[in-house]
């Protein structure tokens with residue numbers, strides 16, 4: 001029953017991506033919320049382009065709109081104006097069902113608080129995106145999940161529940177899960193915010209390696225030192241992009 005429902009869901013047709021597109025392109029993206037105090041504009045016309053293989057750090061004061069911005073890229077939240085293109089797909093035009101499938105195949109998402117399912121083992125958590133999007137042969141999924149766990153250095157923990165792992169280990173599992181369907185784009189919201197500085201540095205190094213292999217990475221961080229080790233810093237201020245220059249040295253990591 002669940003399998004049938006899942007496959008109906010998975011078959012939601014997605015539009016053909018536009019060719020030769022940037023990895024991420026935000027065109028005049030606006031997001032407003034209706035609050036008790038009236039309309040609040042969290043994003044006020046964001047323009048941003050990220051190339052394939054770039055490692056971009058998004059920085060800015062608390063409340064400046066960083067999470068809202070990256071939630072536009074992942075489709076977790078919808079813009080109230082403007083366009084969101086990811087690898088040529090017009091994310092702003094997709095239905096909720098299409099977005100779920102598109103995200104599962106195209107974007108790996110990493111959160112500050114890991115968001116692993118507590119009742120599933122580490123291995124099962126990593127298999128989840130493959131099951132959801134029906135990617136890879138069913139019998140190949142456990143092996144792929146184990147390979148990814150080995151890659152991030154927590155293969156030995158595969159059969160434990162997440163609660164039995166340290167914060168750093170749980171974040172590694174979350175990163176392995178984000179890579180399950182081999183997405184071209186990784187979006188991370190404060191992925192090191194809950195980790196000690198050594199573990200945070202190792203996560204950053206891993207992201208750099210992924211970018212060097214061609215993955216596009218957009219990471220929100222409060223940590224200026226980590227941000228300075230990414231390929232490019234995008235500064236958000238009061239719902240707008242303040243600076244997003246590429247330096248020749250830092251363009252690709």
Ligand SMILES: Nc1ncnc2c1ncn2[C@@H]1O[C@H](COP(=O)(O)OP(=O)(O)OP(=O)(O)O)[C@@H](O)[C@H]1O
Pocket residue numbers: 033034035040042060061062063064065066067068069
């Ligand atoms: N659902 C919502 N309803 C109303 N206002 C919201 C909502 N979500 C976010 N906001 C507001 O939008 C602004 C931007 O929020 P956002 O979470 O993107 O900021 P941020 O830069 O990520 O902050 P932080 O660094 O503290 O996580 C904030 O003023 C926030 O209060």
